[in-house]
Amino acid sequence: MPETSEPLLHLVPKAQAQQTMKDFKSDQEVRWCPGCGDYAVLAAVQGFMPELGLAKENIVFVSGIGCSSRFPYYMNTYGMHSIHGRAPAIATGLATSRRDLSVWVVTGDGDALSIGGNHLIHALRRNVNLKILLFNNRIYGLTKGQYSPTSEVGKITKSTPMGSLDAPFNPVSLAIGAEATFVARTVDSDRKHLTEVLRQAADHNGTALVEIYQNCNIFNDGAFEVLKDKDQAQEAVIRLEHGQPIRFGADLGKGVVRDPATGDLEVVEVTPENESRILVHDAHAASPTTAFALSRLADPDTLHRTPIGVLRSVERPVYDTLMADQLDRAVAQQGEGDLAGLLSGNDTWTVVG
């Protein structure tokens, strides 16, 4: 792992003039259902882009299929609305062939974790320079309300009138298990937090996975209410900040400690005796073990003790960089390709007339 690696954002040309949110709004009418959480995310992203300060022609949004995947149409950048689940693969081809672009993937829980699960985990493992925004509403919206791979067990939907049978994925756990170098979770309604997470994701070299809890007010309304409601959120949300003790609840009365016997994490009432044992969040820890343990604190049914923020952010060689380095090395070792020499090879004979 390089001690200090050059920020890959430096490869992307900067905007010539100061940009505003308006510069990133396309002329297309936004067609999500009124009240959809996607609006808030779109506004947050459009609001954040001027701060990034990149030439907007060098920004590309690639999406798959689903409600959230309409996102690129509303961004006044380059964009591709592709096919179901394949956005990470398509974006990989774009990012690895064009390192002067800032490539963003917009996907949903069905798109990224069901039909496109394979592409997601392999993009993460390769550490391609992509920023993946995974809108998780725990339901299939565009197909009108079937359960998704993040729905809680027993979910009653049109396709599961007696309740869904399969255990859900925790996208953050999955990403950490797939060797992700940057994993974060945020919530659609918390624009400040969402923007801060986007900021850190954009700065990250390699694949950044940002899970955004997003409310589908038509088919799964209130799925994240426990994390948003002022009274309940205190007890339900664990806000992670690098370098800070992991505490939450009323008057930060609860904390996360490591069980010395099992090494696992547990939530305790903070007391003067145990206060020194409260875990300090280290997003840059080389080992993914603690980040994974943190991701497991959340109850998949009630979402109590859901950590939000950057769970993991580490440096690892980026696939695109390694690929470009190999090309450079090949030229250094063998010289620029000579087509005539290639076609001739070493074993020829000549026929004279």
Place this chain on the structure above:
Amino acid sequence: MTSQVSSEAGEALLGEQRSAPAEARNGAEKEVRRLDRVIIRFAGDSGDGMQLTGDRFTSETASFGNDLSTLPNFPAEIRAPAGTLPGVSSFQLHFADHDILTPGDAPNVLVAMNPAALKANIADVPRGGEIIVNTDEFAKRAMAKVGYAQSPLEDGSLDGYRVHPVPLTTLTIEALKEFGLSRKEAERSKNMFALGLLSWMYHRPTEGTEAFLRSKFAKKPQIAEANVAAFRAGWNFGETTEDFAVSYEVAPATRAFPTGTYRNISGNLALSYGLIAAAKQAELPLYLGSYPITPASDILHELSRHKNFGVRTFQAEDEIAGIGAALGAAFGGSLAVTTTSGPGVALKSETIGLAVSLELPLLIVDIQRGGPSTGLPTKTEQADLLQAMYGRNGEAPVPVVAPKTPADCFDAALEAARIALAYRTPVFLLSDGYLANGSEPWRIPEVADLPDLRTPFATGPNHTQADGTEVFWPYKRDPETLARPWAVPGTPGLEHRIGGIEKQDGTGNISYDPANHEFMVRTRQAKIDGIDVPDIETDDPDGARTLVLGWGSTYGPITAAVRRIRREGGHIAQAHLRHLNPFPKNLGEVLKRYEKVVIPEMNLGQLATLVRAEFLVDARSHTQVNGMPFKAEQLAAALKEAIDA
């Protein structure tokens, strides 16, 4: 296989193996006979190194200047159970002093390294053919394994052949005893002993093989020298033993080849070079997104070796990601390629449809193999034509280009790239297992003679709105080609969004308007139908009433069959399709000139189906799906039957 259909050299000299009067060479004690062509088949266990042996003999033969054509044939298993019939691997080589078109129907010489190899191949050897058998492997148990109750070497069943029993294993071990190798290690060189023996028999040059062995085993000099020693021992064995009284000369095919510099090349190598050349000629970086699959993987391997040409190769997690990455790279301005075989095409179909909708250049290389499903991974077939034509949801026309010989894969790749770039469309390049692994001499082209494939990217607005503002419309088409502009990210002012949802003509914005959809479907079709492809040429010296129409790798066998028919006084016309979609503009007119049209294919009549549908021609289908190319003699008989019908 380098000549044109009507080459005179081929007409004049084509024939069965021909013996000239014996001549005594200066100082040589043994008789040397001159032949005009020979077909050799090396056969052994999958682990015996038969493919390498065949490759080396091919290289020797190519550098000697014969025309040649090869047919590797091997099981899908990497190491099938030793000594069994399914585990037999073979390599057939046809070489001649004139131009030839196929790897040959029946071997004149069979080298059988074990009983399974003899049993699996004997039926193909005509009576009177020569058989060299490794007698060391003919132990009771090995023979019983393949159902020989008695030794075929002793029971008289091979009486009609000229059998050379050679204890290849023993002789190899004996020759290598100085090297201090284990018996097992020494035994491994027996294929080189066999190669040495055959090289003596046919007066092949040996320097190339010795240099090859020394370079291949550069890190194990002892093994290198042992192989060279085995190779030389095989040569010397031929020269000294009385069993081999005659050796043969096949003169270089000087008259068959136009002036130029030549090399031997396989289809997959030629195709890889064609892709690199196309990128160079287009001045674009080449991007390959691929997932390993037989028989296409060699293209991935080859392109991976040429990063100094700016070639990016991405081994994806699956077939879908392979084409997905390629499509992403195409959006970014690369010459993008995905390589696969039939099962992979099935997985890529949805992305091909997206590429049709996005109207981006993309090459889909399908090295066809036996299907359906996993089918016969290492055998050849042409049964993906209709999949390439129609295997997508919706009206999703894709141009289809097919090479006709191994070396022609180079030109076909350039042609597929030309169409993809000029018309901004995915294009299928349909090769097959026979072309991929087979090889032939290739006249190396001059780089200066390659086509110019440069395609300008869009750089600025292309449309003026009613209020006078200049804007960029991603789906405003070139009126000539109907291609849309290729505007790559990084170009200021051309920011746009494209997707798989139906787009409004011109603006490219989402549109569910029925009339617009109808217009867009018809326009996409019209774009493909209007692709400029060369007229099909007909070879018809006699004013025949029957036309044989082929496509792809059947070119060699069909042309050989046509020559046979004409040599015997029959009349038949021949035409061969490179472009399957769109068809050449004159194809309908050509077909209607003939009373009868015969279409031989390695499928159940897929081109025939297309031709019947398109031209209402009562084409007669002649088909074969045994995983092997047509044999010229059988095909000639079928064509004759069609002529006489």
